[in-house]
Amino acid sequence: MTIARADFALPLFMSEIAEQASVQRSRRNSMLVWFTGLSGAGKTTLSRAIEAKLYQRGKQAVVLDGDVIRQGLCRDLGFTEENRAENIRRVGEVSKLLVNAGVLTLAAFISPFEKNRSFVRNLIGTNHFLEIYCKCPLEICESRDVKGLYKKARAGEAPNFVGIDERYEEPKNPELIIDTGSLTVEESTLRIMSLLEEKGLYTF
Amino acid sequence: MTIARADFALPLFMSEIAEQASVQRSRRNSMLVWFTGLSGAGKTTLSRAIEAKLYQRGKQAVVLDGDVIRQGLCRDLGFTEENRAENIRRVGEVSKLLVNAGVLTLAAFISPFEKNRSFVRNLIGTNHFLEIYCKCPLEICESRDVKGLYKKARAGEAPNFVGIDERYEEPKNPELIIDTGSLTVEESTLRIMSLLEEKGLYTF
Numbered sequence: 001m002t003i004a005r006a007d008f009a010l011p012l013f014m015s016e017i018a019e020q021a022s023v024q025r026s027r028r029n030s031m032l033v034w035f036t037g038l039s040g041a042g043k044t045t046l047s048r049a050i051e052a053k054l055y056q057r058g059k060q061a062v063v064l065d066g067d068v069i070r071q072g073l074c075r076d077l078g079f080t081e082e083n084r085a086e087n088i089r090r091v092g093e094v095s096k097l098l099v100n101a102g103v104l105t106l107a108a109f110i111s112p113f114e115k116n117r118s119f120v121r122n123l124i125g126t127n128h129f130l131e132i133y134c135k136c137p138l139e140i141c142e143s144r145d146v147k148g149l150y151k152k153a154r155a156g157e158a159p160n161f162v163g164i165d166e167r168y169e170e171p172k173n174p175e176l177i178i179d180t181g182s183l184t185v186e187e188s189t190l191r192i193m194s195l196l197e198e199k200g201l202y203t204f
Numbered sequence: 205m206t207i208a209r210a211d212f213a214l215p216l217f218m219s220e221i222a223e224q225a226s227v228q229r230s231r232r233n234s235m236l237v238w239f240t241g242l243s244g245a246g247k248t249t250l251s252r253a254i255e256a257k258l259y260q261r262g263k264q265a266v267v268l269d270g271d272v273i274r275q276g277l278c279r280d281l282g283f284t285e286e287n288r289a290e291n292i293r294r295v296g297e298v299s300k301l302l303v304n305a306g307v308l309t310l311a312a313f314i315s316p317f318e319k320n321r322s323f324v325r326n327l328i329g330t331n332h333f334l335e336i337y338c339k340c341p342l343e344i345c346e347s348r349d350v351k352g353l354y355k356k357a358r359a360g361e362a363p364n365f366v367g368i369d370e371r372y373e374e375p376k377n378p379e380l381i382i383d384t385g386s387l388t389v390e391e392s393t394l395r396i397m398s399l400l401e402e403k404g405l406y407t408f
Contacts, residue, residue: 007389008246008340009348042212060264062305073297093276094298101266103307136212144213185211 031201032095032124033192035108036117036171037134038163039149040141042180042188043108046134049189050106050196059201061104064091069109079160085116092120099128104201112168130199131174132192136181138163235405236299236328237396239312240321240375241338242367243353244345246384246392247312250338253393254310254400263406265308268295273313283364289320296324303332308405316372334403335378336396340385342367 033050035043044065051061070077074090077083088111098105111117121129141163142150153161160166171177176195178188237254239247251267258265274281278294281287292315302309315321325333345367346354357365364370375381380399382392400406 008244008249008384009350010249040212045212060306062302062307064301068301072300073294090277090294094301096276097266097268097272097298098302101307102264103266103305146213180212 029201030099030102030104031128031130031199032099032105032107032120033130033132033196034111034117034120035106035132035134036111036174037180038136038138038141038168039110039161040144040146041134041136042178042185043110043134045185046132046178046180046188046192047106047108049185050192053189053193054104054196059104061106062098064094064105064107064109066109079166081113081160084111084113085119088116088120092123095120096123099124110162110168112162112166114169114172117171130176130195131171132176132178132195133171133174134180135170135177136179140181233405234303234306234308235332235334235403236303236309236311236324237334237336237400238315238321238324239310239336239338240315240378241384242340242342242345242372243314243365244348244350245338245340246382246389247314247338249389250336250382250384250392250396251310251312253389254396257393257397258308258400258406261406263308265310266302268298268309268311268313270313283370285317285364288315288317289323292320292324296327299324300327303328314366314372316366316370318373318376321375334380334399335375336380336382336399337375337378338384339374339381340383344385 033047035047037043044063044067047063047065051063054061069087069091073094074087077087088109091107091109095105095107111120117131121131145151149158149161150164152158153164158164162168176192178191180188183191237251239251241247248267248269248271251269255265255267273291273295277298278291281291292313295311295313299309299311315324321335325335349355353362353365354368356362357368362368366372380396382395384392387395
């Protein structure tokens with residue numbers, strides 16, 4: 001019996017080697033694509049459009065969306081600067097798990113603060129991180145107001161709302177800027193797909 | 205210009221439909237396989253072995269491992285009953301995201317309390333949840349002590365250690381019990397692979 005169960009008692013470094021091997025073989029074709037921008041700038045729309053395009057080409061991707069995450073994983077968090085940092089930290093950690101497992105990850109988060117986005121970039125490794133700034137003037141985002149959030153914010157019912165009473169720090173060196181104030185969804189999607197193709201993410 | 209960007213302003217229900225469509229097409233072949241049991245019972249070893257076997261067959265899986273999660277996503281949590289609940293809640297939420305995205309997920313967590321495991325089962329939906337109880341006598345786990353944690357616990361340096369000064373509630377109706385005290389890793393792995401095959405998880 002001692003022999004029969006001996007292999008469950010292998011030294012720890014053996015399972016660490018197994019984990020590292022798994023990470024190495026998986027990470028090759030994986031990446032975190034991070035969509036940042038104001039509410040209503042089209043982050044979720046674009047991430048879903050990319051997911052669908054990749055699916056058509058037989059490539060699986062996972063969308064992490066701010067609204068979905070805040071109803072689940074981060075339901076205990078609010079919108080203070082500290083809570084936003086924790087929200088992005090958790091999303092970063094989840095993304096790292098996914099990228100390490102070889103899953104192409106599309107994350108759609110306002111993520112207004114540079115330091116939080118940098119945290120994620122460093123956590124994942126800059127070679128596996130693509131920052132896409134969905135750049136759209138506040139007036140246009142507010143005029144869309146798909147979720148009625150700007151109306152709420154103007155009425156004082158949504159405190160710390162980015163663009164209204166919370167700042168948005170523009171990305172300094174994003175891998176891509178998409179002008180979602182003037183491009184269509186299709187045009188925007190094609191630009192992002194070109195970037196992914198350039199990075200070798202789905203033509204293998 | 206108004207026309208050009210009109211499609212970013214689609215009503216909210218359109219993106220919800222897109223999300224639901226994505227979940228429906230993805231969930232079909234996905235599941236959360238939950239390994240529970242004492243520290244040293246072989247949960248991580250088995251989940252990595254299953255991941256490797258699936259990889260050989262061209263099926264991607266993601267391993268969520270207690271130690272890894274506690275160094276990242278849940279690094280802010282300790283080992284009180286409340287913190288354990290939050291740890292498992294977060295893992296459950298992450299698993300839900302993954303299963304909804306079509307990713308076969310293998311989770312290796314002591315998860316000593318029935319109510320926390322039930323929470324995850326209900327969150328994922330019982331049809332997409334397989335509970336595997338890695339059953340191994342405490343004496344054997346302690347004699348392995350791969351990470352030296354039992355020694356620490358006996359010395360009073362690891363409070364709330366499951367099996368020593370914290371209870372472990374055995375699963376009432378797990379989908380599979382693996383006697384990791386007497387089976388080898390290979391024998392255990394084959395039994396789990398049979399279960400996954402039975403559930404249609406990799407022969408498509």
